[in-house]
Amino acid sequence: MEFYSSFASREDACKVFDEMSQKDTVAWNVLISCYLRNGRTRDVLMLFDNMKNEGVCEPDDVTCLLVTQACANLGALEFGEKVHRYIKERGYGTARNLSNSLISMYSRCGCLDKAYDVFKGIGEKNVISWSAMISGLAMNGFGRDAILAFEEMRKTGVIPDEQTFTGLLSACSHCGLVDEGMEFLNQMSKEFSIMPNVHHYGCVVDLLGRAGLLEQAYRVIISMKVKPDATIWRTLLGACRIHGHFTLGERVIEHLIELKAQEAGDYVLLLNIYSSTGSWEKVSELRKFLKDKGIQTTPGCSSIELKGIVHEFIVDDVSHPQKHEIYNKLDEINKQLKIAGYVAETTSELHDLGAEEKANALSYHSEKLALAFGVLVTRPGTTLRVTKNLRICIDCHNFAKFLSGVYNRQLIIRDRTRFHHFRDGHCSCNDYW
Numbered sequence: 001m002e003f004y005s006s007f008a009s010r011e012d013a014c015k016v017f018d019e020m021s022q023k024d025t026v027a028w029n030v031l032i033s034c035y036l037r038n039g040r041t042r043d044v045l046m047l048f049d050n051m052k053n054e055g056v057c058e059p060d061d062v063t064c065l066l067v068t069q070a071c072a073n074l075g076a077l078e079f080g081e082k083v084h085r086y087i088k089e090r091g092y093g094t095a096r097n098l099s100n101s102l103i104s105m106y107s108r109c110g111c112l113d114k115a116y117d118v119f120k121g122i123g124e125k126n127v128i129s130w131s132a133m134i135s136g137l138a139m140n141g142f143g144r145d146a147i148l149a150f151e152e153m154r155k156t157g158v159i160p161d162e163q164t165f166t167g168l169l170s171a172c173s174h175c176g177l178v179d180e181g182m183e184f185l186n187q188m189s190k191e192f193s194i195m196p197n198v199h200h201y202g203c204v205v206d207l208l209g210r211a212g213l214l215e216q217a218y219r220v221i222i223s224m225k226v227k228p229d230a231t232i233w234r235t236l237l238g239a240c241r242i243h244g245h246f247t248l249g250e251r252v253i254e255h256l257i258e259l260k261a262q263e264a265g266d267y268v269l270l271l272n273i274y275s276s277t278g279s280w281e282k283v284s285e286l287r288k289f290l291k292d293k294g295i296q297t298t299p300g301c302s303s304i305e306l307k308g309i310v311h312e313f314i315v316d317d318v319s320h321p322q323k324h325e326i327y328n329k330l331d332e333i334n335k336q337l338k339i340a341g342y343v344a345e346t347t348s349e350l351h352d353l354g355a356e357e358k359a360n361a362l363s364y365h366s367e368k369l370a371l372a373f374g375v376l377v378t379r380p381g382t383t384l385r386v387t388k389n390l391r392i393c394i395d396c397h398n399f400a401k402f403l404s405g406v407y408n409r410q411l412i413i414r415d416r417t418r419f420h421h422f423r424d425g426h427c428s429c430n431d432y433w
């Protein structure tokens with residue numbers, strides 16, 4: 001069993017598990033860990049329930065640790081709360097590693113008040129506890145609060161580590177705190193003898209890139225003391241997309257090709273840059289290149305958890321059993337939002353179409369379907385939480401802002417890089433993301 005788990009062979013681990021006459025807690029934990037490592041996070045939740053329902057052995061603190069990680073990955077708040085209650089019932093709540101994991105889970109579900117409640121309940125907070133809280137504040141867009149938490153941590157005598165500074169630099173990048181971020185980059189090496197790693201530099205490149213300082217961000221990568229990886233080049237490519245800098249974007253793609261690390265998503269970003277600047281000839285050339293090379297893009301996928309069940313949607317999804325009701329509800333929502341002044345942001349569409357055709361093509365993005373489903377099946381005023389595997393597009397961001405105001409809903413959308421908290425027609429990111 002351990003052998004199969006180590007080599008991440010989920011099928012073989014499952015086969016051995018099924019053949020076991022007596023399945024103890026360790027066996028369950030190995031299987032759950034294997035599923036988690038294979039990205040089968042929804043199945044992890046199912047295994048937790050199965051383990052409890054069979055009644056042969058109970059989940060222990062290790063099980064709970066693994067399942068809270070799965071809930072964090074999925075943004076499954078309701079299930080995470082259920083696991084938290086189980087932790088309290090079994091008396092595992094005094095374990096600091098579990099508390100740290102719960103802070104991360106609640107933060108990654110966009111529920112900072114509960115993350116802070118867990119944080120306050122830790123008797124002796126270590127650097128992992130503080131770093132988890134700082135990172136949680138950062139990813140939810142509370143950059144200034146993350147810096148205040150860091151200052152409070154220093155007052156308590158806890159020494160920051162690499163993860164602490166990753167959280168701090170991320171907080172600065174999400175809120176455009178350029179001067180503060182560059183100061184933290186200097187402080188970590190001069191005051192704490194922590195040499196910046198590729199993750200720290202990635203945050204700095206993101207910070208400079210979002211602020212429009214693209215050439216400075218490029219110089220940071222070139223002068224790094226560690227070898228830049230594909231992720232850091234993609235961070236700069238994302239900034240090129242935001243600011244429509246396709247000449248630098250093309251240079252970044254060349255670096256990715258040198259690393260033999262280019263992926264479909266990189267070309268999609270370049271397509272975004274070309275389309276946003278109206279360079280349709282380049283769009284056509286790049287599309288032909290992708291087709292000739294057989295490169296397929298990753299479809300956007302959004303999930304929403306309701307009553308402990310995670311529902312997933314892709315663009316133009318017709319797989320959901322309530323698809324007809326969902327599409328009718330989305331059409332109704334679009335009509336109401338247009339009355340309120342919503343206009344589709346057609347720069348998000350990558351095809352050379354007319355304005356009306358572009359608006360229609362944007363109508364059924366995965367997060368819109370997830371939100372429409374949430375509006376359909378929940379009571380008015382219920383907070384909706386959506387998790388997306390890619391970066392939210394400008395049009396869906398505007399759609400969510402209008403939806404929050406017109407329908408009086410709080411919407412929390414976690415995309416690939418951060419959280420967006422929508423309320424009363426506004427977003428916590430202040431349109432800076």
